[in-house]
Amino acid sequence: MPEGDSVWRAAAELHKALAGQTLTASDFRVPRFATLNLTGWTVSEVVPRGKHLLMRLLESGEAGNDGRRTLTIHSHLKMEGSWQVYAPSGRWRKPGHTARCVLRTATADVVGFSLGILEVIPTADEDHVVGHLGPDLLGPDWDMEEAVRRIKAAPDIPIGLALLDQKNLAGIGNIYRCESCFLSGVHPAAPVSAVPDLAGLLADAKRLLEANLGSARRVTRESPLRGVRGVPRPGYWVYGREHQPCHRCGTPTHRGMLGPASGMEDRVIYYCPRCQPVP
Ligand SMILES: [Zn+2]
Structure with missing residues:
Protein backbone atom coordinates (compact mmCIF):
# COMPACT_ATOMS: atom_id res chain seq x y z
CA MET A 1 0.00 0.00 0.00
CA PRO A 2 1.52 3.35 -0.94
CA GLU A 3 1.75 6.14 1.58
CA GLY A 4 -0.13 9.38 1.08
CA ASP A 5 3.07 11.33 0.60
CA SER A 6 4.16 9.27 -2.43
CA VAL A 7 0.77 9.77 -4.06
CA TRP A 8 0.94 13.51 -3.30
CA ARG A 9 4.39 13.71 -4.93
CA ALA A 10 3.22 11.69 -7.94
CA ALA A 11 0.28 14.07 -8.41
CA ALA A 12 2.58 17.10 -8.18
CA GLU A 13 4.93 15.66 -10.79
CA LEU A 14 2.09 14.72 -13.13
CA HIS A 15 0.44 18.11 -12.68
CA LYS A 16 3.71 19.85 -13.58
CA ALA A 17 4.13 17.70 -16.71
CA LEU A 18 0.53 17.70 -17.91
CA ALA A 19 -1.52 20.65 -16.67
CA GLY A 20 -2.49 22.91 -19.53
CA GLN A 21 -1.14 20.42 -22.08
CA THR A 22 -3.19 18.94 -24.91
CA LEU A 23 -2.88 15.21 -25.49
CA THR A 24 -1.44 14.32 -28.87
CA ALA A 25 -2.12 10.63 -28.26
CA SER A 26 -3.59 8.35 -25.61
CA ASP A 27 -3.39 4.59 -25.23
CA PHE A 28 -5.34 2.74 -22.54
CA ARG A 29 -4.07 -0.81 -22.26
CA VAL A 30 -6.99 -2.20 -20.27
CA PRO A 31 -9.88 -3.96 -22.05
CA ARG A 32 -12.61 -1.64 -20.78
CA PHE A 33 -11.01 1.50 -22.23
CA ALA A 34 -8.97 0.00 -25.08
CA THR A 35 -10.90 1.95 -27.72
CA LEU A 36 -11.00 5.24 -25.85
CA ASN A 37 -9.05 8.00 -27.57
CA LEU A 38 -8.47 11.27 -25.70
CA THR A 39 -6.36 12.91 -28.40
CA GLY A 40 -7.13 16.63 -28.41
CA TRP A 41 -8.33 16.71 -24.80
CA THR A 42 -6.53 19.11 -22.47
CA VAL A 43 -5.39 18.16 -18.98
CA SER A 44 -6.67 20.79 -16.57
CA GLU A 45 -5.16 19.42 -13.36
CA VAL A 46 -3.92 16.38 -11.48
CA VAL A 47 -4.90 16.11 -7.83
CA PRO A 48 -4.36 13.50 -5.11
CA ARG A 49 -7.25 12.35 -2.96
CA GLY A 50 -5.95 10.07 -0.23
CA LYS A 51 -4.09 7.42 -2.20
CA HIS A 52 -6.12 8.02 -5.36
CA LEU A 53 -4.95 10.11 -8.31
CA LEU A 54 -7.45 12.18 -10.27
CA MET A 55 -6.32 13.48 -13.64
CA ARG A 56 -8.96 15.90 -14.92
CA LEU A 57 -9.37 16.61 -18.63
CA LEU A 58 -11.39 19.05 -20.71
CA GLU A 59 -12.75 18.16 -24.12
CA SER A 60 -11.31 19.94 -27.13
CA GLY A 61 -13.52 22.40 -28.98
CA GLU A 62 -14.62 25.96 -29.41
CA ALA A 63 -17.71 25.81 -27.21
CA GLY A 64 -16.17 27.60 -24.24
CA ASN A 65 -15.57 25.84 -20.96
CA ASP A 66 -19.23 25.53 -20.04
CA GLY A 67 -20.40 23.36 -22.91
CA ARG A 68 -17.38 21.09 -23.02
CA ARG A 69 -17.30 17.67 -21.40
CA THR A 70 -14.91 16.88 -18.58
CA LEU A 71 -13.45 13.47 -17.83
CA THR A 72 -11.27 12.15 -15.03
CA ILE A 73 -8.64 9.46 -15.34
CA HIS A 74 -8.88 7.81 -11.94
CA SER A 75 -5.96 5.64 -10.85
CA HIS A 76 -4.64 3.96 -7.73
CA LEU A 77 -1.09 2.68 -7.40
CA LYS A 78 -1.92 -0.20 -4.99
CA MET A 79 1.22 -2.30 -4.34
CA GLU A 80 3.29 -2.02 -7.50
CA GLY A 81 1.94 0.85 -9.54
CA SER A 82 3.71 4.01 -10.65
CA TRP A 83 3.34 6.91 -13.05
CA GLN A 84 6.47 8.07 -14.82
CA VAL A 85 7.20 11.14 -16.89
CA TYR A 86 9.57 10.87 -19.87
CA ALA A 87 10.81 13.16 -22.59
CA PRO A 88 8.90 12.59 -25.85
CA SER A 89 9.79 9.12 -27.18
CA GLY A 90 12.11 8.66 -24.17
CA ARG A 91 13.13 5.16 -23.15
CA TRP A 92 10.90 3.65 -20.45
CA ARG A 93 12.48 2.42 -17.24
CA LYS A 94 9.88 -0.31 -16.79
CA PRO A 95 8.87 -3.23 -19.04
CA GLY A 96 6.44 -2.21 -21.77
CA HIS A 97 4.04 -5.04 -21.00
CA THR A 98 3.36 -3.53 -17.57
CA ALA A 99 2.23 -0.19 -19.07
CA ARG A 100 -1.50 0.39 -18.57
CA CYS A 101 -1.85 3.94 -19.84
CA VAL A 102 0.27 6.08 -22.16
CA LEU A 103 -0.45 9.80 -22.52
CA ARG A 104 1.52 11.90 -24.99
CA THR A 105 1.81 15.66 -25.24
CA ALA A 106 4.13 17.89 -27.25
CA THR A 107 6.53 17.99 -24.31
CA ALA A 108 6.27 14.67 -22.47
CA ASP A 109 5.29 11.03 -22.51
CA VAL A 110 3.50 10.01 -19.32
CA VAL A 111 3.14 6.30 -18.62
CA GLY A 112 1.25 4.51 -15.86
CA PHE A 113 2.71 1.09 -15.02
CA SER A 114 1.05 -1.77 -13.11
CA LEU A 115 -1.73 0.48 -11.83
CA GLY A 116 -4.05 -1.18 -9.32
CA ILE A 117 -7.02 0.84 -10.60
CA LEU A 118 -7.33 2.62 -13.93
CA GLU A 119 -10.62 3.96 -15.18
CA VAL A 120 -12.01 6.97 -16.97
CA ILE A 121 -15.15 8.54 -15.53
CA PRO A 122 -17.11 11.76 -15.92
CA THR A 123 -15.54 14.31 -13.57
CA ALA A 124 -18.98 14.85 -12.02
CA ASP A 125 -18.87 11.21 -10.85
CA GLU A 126 -15.62 11.45 -8.89
CA ASP A 127 -17.55 11.09 -5.65
CA HIS A 128 -18.47 7.56 -6.67
CA VAL A 129 -14.81 6.54 -6.45
CA VAL A 130 -13.40 8.76 -3.68
CA GLY A 131 -16.52 9.93 -1.83
CA HIS A 132 -16.19 7.14 0.75
CA LEU A 133 -12.79 8.39 1.91
CA GLY A 134 -12.39 9.93 5.31
CA PRO A 135 -10.68 13.31 5.81
CA ASP A 136 -7.44 13.50 3.82
CA LEU A 137 -4.37 14.10 5.99
CA LEU A 138 -2.73 15.97 3.11
CA GLY A 139 -5.87 17.50 1.67
CA PRO A 140 -7.06 21.10 1.88
CA ASP A 141 -10.16 19.85 3.71
CA TRP A 142 -8.38 17.99 6.53
CA ASP A 143 -10.76 17.71 9.47
CA MET A 144 -9.19 16.31 12.63
CA GLU A 145 -12.43 16.16 14.60
CA GLU A 146 -14.18 14.20 11.88
CA ALA A 147 -11.29 11.72 11.59
CA VAL A 148 -11.27 11.21 15.37
CA ARG A 149 -15.05 10.76 15.35
CA ARG A 150 -14.90 8.12 12.60
CA ILE A 151 -12.12 6.15 14.30
CA LYS A 152 -13.81 6.26 17.71
CA ALA A 153 -17.04 4.96 16.22
CA ALA A 154 -15.44 1.49 16.38
CA PRO A 155 -13.67 1.56 19.79
CA ASP A 156 -12.81 -2.17 19.86
CA ILE A 157 -10.89 -2.21 16.55
CA PRO A 158 -7.08 -2.29 16.90
CA ILE A 159 -5.73 1.21 16.30
CA GLY A 160 -3.27 -0.21 13.76
CA LEU A 161 -6.16 -1.37 11.58
CA ALA A 162 -8.27 1.76 12.10
CA LEU A 163 -5.41 3.93 10.85
CA LEU A 164 -5.15 2.00 7.56
CA ASP A 165 -8.91 2.11 6.95
CA GLN A 166 -9.18 4.89 4.38
CA LYS A 167 -12.85 5.37 5.28
CA ASN A 168 -11.66 6.71 8.63
CA LEU A 169 -8.98 8.96 7.23
CA ALA A 170 -7.03 8.96 3.99
CA GLY A 171 -3.29 8.92 3.50
CA ILE A 172 -1.73 6.55 6.04
CA GLY A 173 0.07 3.42 4.86
CA ASN A 174 2.05 0.90 6.86
CA ILE A 175 5.14 3.06 7.47
CA TYR A 176 3.26 5.99 9.01
CA ARG A 177 0.98 3.63 10.89
CA CYS A 178 3.95 2.01 12.64
CA GLU A 179 5.80 5.28 13.21
CA SER A 180 2.87 7.25 14.61
CA CYS A 181 1.90 4.40 16.97
CA PHE A 182 5.49 4.34 18.25
CA LEU A 183 5.56 8.09 18.81
CA SER A 184 2.35 7.80 20.84
CA GLY A 185 3.65 4.81 22.83
CA VAL A 186 0.69 2.75 21.64
CA HIS A 187 0.91 -0.85 20.44
CA PRO A 188 -0.74 -1.20 17.00
CA ALA A 189 -2.91 -4.05 18.31
CA ALA A 190 -4.30 -1.90 21.16
CA PRO A 191 -8.00 -1.15 20.75
CA VAL A 192 -8.94 2.38 19.71
CA SER A 193 -10.52 2.91 23.15
CA ALA A 194 -7.10 2.41 24.80
CA VAL A 195 -5.36 5.18 22.85
CA PRO A 196 -4.91 8.03 25.35
CA ASP A 197 -4.51 10.86 22.84
CA LEU A 198 -5.88 9.93 19.42
CA ALA A 199 -5.75 13.50 18.12
CA GLY A 200 -2.10 13.70 19.12
CA LEU A 201 -1.35 10.47 17.27
CA LEU A 202 -3.05 11.79 14.12
CA ALA A 203 -1.22 15.09 14.45
CA ASP A 204 2.07 13.16 14.49
CA ALA A 205 1.08 11.19 11.39
CA LYS A 206 0.17 14.42 9.58
CA ARG A 207 3.41 16.12 10.61
CA LEU A 208 5.50 13.15 9.39
CA LEU A 209 3.64 12.98 6.08
CA GLU A 210 4.01 16.71 5.49
CA ALA A 211 7.71 16.61 6.31
CA ASN A 212 8.19 14.13 3.48
CA LEU A 213 6.38 15.91 0.67
CA GLY A 214 9.51 17.52 -0.74
CA SER A 215 11.80 14.53 -0.99
CA ALA A 216 11.56 11.06 -2.48
CA ARG A 217 13.71 9.77 0.40
CA ARG A 218 11.31 9.18 3.24
CA VAL A 219 12.53 10.03 6.76
CA THR A 220 10.62 10.03 10.01
CA ARG A 221 13.63 10.43 12.23
CA GLU A 222 16.92 12.04 11.34
CA SER A 223 19.80 9.96 12.56
CA PRO A 224 22.61 11.77 14.37
CA LEU A 225 25.00 9.51 12.46
CA ARG A 226 26.39 11.07 9.32
CA GLY A 227 26.59 9.07 6.13
CA VAL A 228 28.63 9.80 3.04
CA ARG A 229 29.65 13.46 2.63
CA GLY A 230 28.14 14.37 5.98
CA VAL A 231 24.54 13.98 4.80
CA PRO A 232 22.33 12.92 7.72
CA ARG A 233 21.31 9.29 7.46
CA PRO A 234 17.57 8.96 7.10
CA GLY A 235 15.85 6.58 9.37
CA TYR A 236 12.68 5.29 10.93
CA TRP A 237 11.78 4.88 14.57
CA VAL A 238 10.60 1.28 14.30
CA TYR A 239 9.51 0.47 10.73
CA GLY A 240 11.72 -2.23 9.18
CA ARG A 241 13.99 -2.30 12.26
CA GLU A 242 13.33 -5.81 13.61
CA HIS A 243 15.98 -6.86 16.20
CA GLN A 244 17.60 -3.41 16.13
CA PRO A 245 17.66 -1.42 19.40
CA CYS A 246 14.80 1.00 20.01
CA HIS A 247 15.97 4.58 19.52
CA ARG A 248 14.40 5.54 22.85
CA CYS A 249 15.04 2.63 25.23
CA GLY A 250 17.45 0.25 23.48
CA THR A 251 15.11 -2.77 23.63
CA PRO A 252 15.24 -4.81 20.40
CA THR A 253 12.41 -3.80 18.07
ZN1 LIG B 1 11.61 1.45 23.27
Missing part, protein backbone atom coordinates in the same frame (compact mmCIF):
# COMPACT_ATOMS: atom_id res chain seq x y z
CA HIS A 254 9.84 -6.49 17.31
CA ARG A 255 8.06 -7.47 14.12
CA GLY A 256 4.57 -8.88 14.34
CA MET A 257 1.37 -9.48 12.39
CA LEU A 258 -1.93 -7.69 12.68
CA GLY A 259 -5.24 -8.22 10.94
CA PRO A 260 -6.71 -10.78 8.55
CA ALA A 261 -4.41 -12.90 6.39
CA SER A 262 -5.72 -11.38 3.16
CA GLY A 263 -4.00 -8.07 3.87
CA MET A 264 -0.58 -9.22 2.55
CA GLU A 265 2.29 -6.83 3.37
CA ASP A 266 0.12 -4.48 5.40
CA ARG A 267 -0.23 -7.17 8.07
CA VAL A 268 3.34 -6.61 9.21
CA ILE A 269 3.81 -4.32 12.19
CA TYR A 270 6.95 -3.10 13.93
CA TYR A 271 6.98 -1.91 17.53
CA CYS A 272 9.12 -1.60 20.64
CA PRO A 273 7.75 -4.04 23.25
CA ARG A 274 8.86 -1.73 26.07
CA CYS A 275 7.75 1.67 24.73
CA GLN A 276 4.58 0.10 23.25
CA PRO A 277 3.47 -2.69 25.64
CA VAL A 278 1.49 -5.49 24.02
CA PRO A 279 -2.15 -5.11 25.13
